[in-house]
Amino acid sequence: MEYFLTLALILLVYMTFWFIFSLVRKRNDIADVAWGLGFVVLAWFSLYISQNFEITTFLVNALVTVWGLRLSYHIYRRYRKGSEDYRYLKYRETWGRWFYIRSYLQIYILQGTLLFIIVSPVLIINKFADDSFNVLVVLGVLVWLTGFIFESVGDAQLSRFIKNPANRGKLMMEGLWKYTRHPNYFGEVLLWWGIWIVATPFPYGLWSVIGPLTITFLILKVSGIPMLEEKMSEHPDFAEYKRRVSVFIPLPPKE
Numbered sequence: 001m002e003y004f005l006t007l008a009l010i011l012l013v014y015m016t017f018w019f020i021f022s023l024v025r026k027r028n029d030i031a032d033v034a035w036g037l038g039f040v041v042l043a044w045f046s047l048y049i050s051q052n053f054e055i056t057t058f059l060v061n062a063l064v065t066v067w068g069l070r071l072s073y074h075i076y077r078r079y080r081k082g083s084e085d086y087r088y089l090k091y092r093e094t095w096g097r098w099f100y101i102r103s104y105l106q107i108y109i110l111q112g113t114l115l116f117i118i119v120s121p122v123l124i125i126n127k128f129a130d131d132s133f134n135v136l137v138v139l140g141v142l143v144w145l146t147g148f149i150f151e152s153v154g155d156a157q158l159s160r161f162i163k164n165p166a167n168r169g170k171l172m173m174e175g176l177w178k179y180t181r182h183p184n185y186f187g188e189v190l191l192w193w194g195i196w197i198v199a200t201p202f203p204y205g206l207w208s209v210i211g212p213l214t215i216t217f218l219i220l221k222v223s224g225i226p227m228l229e230e231k232m233s234e235h236p237d238f239a240e241y242k243r244r245v246s247v248f249i250p251l252p253p254k255e
Helices: 002-025 030-050 055-081 086-094 096-118 120-128 135-163 183-199 206-222 225-232 238-244
Strands: none
Touching (some): 002 120, 030 120, 135 183, 183 206, 206 225
């Protein structure tokens, strides 16, 4: 229990730091940059605390690091070039005099809590993994790799599409986006299921299914797909795109 309480305290300090930084920058969307980095920080702190230096723990921490750094850098490139994200601008307008306390609790502390739940398979692996290298580790890594490819390639394709002046006013429907309306979200969900598969042979590993279940629910029902599709629905081509292309799981487009 002390292991998890210590990590929770570290995460609290981490999220509080980013809240203070957001006040200096006057931009709450810095929380999106902090999201991926938070997984990296907690993963390596948990390994340091557990002192469980095995092949599996180093492998999983490396996977989390690659994912977290890529995601944070991808978001940071958007952050430094644009104004505050429209979601956070809306909060700034509607929260009024409660803006600071609600920002701290509903953005940074809430995100920290969700991060802690989602990363739970990694914490379990770092605490309990042994020196065995079984088929579930291999399977989990393969699932993670598939998810990472969908997320990173999907993000790269969208970035190139947006940068091309010829695509101004158009809706992205090429590459992976031809088979799913949200390949990056599909990839993010899938890679966390891969991490959970690695955790399953170890004590409490099965219980850490709450991690991938949480990220799946958030993306499918809360802050991922629903919010983005609401914005996409304003585009005149979206209705046809929605009819032809799967919302989440990659499938051949309908004719």
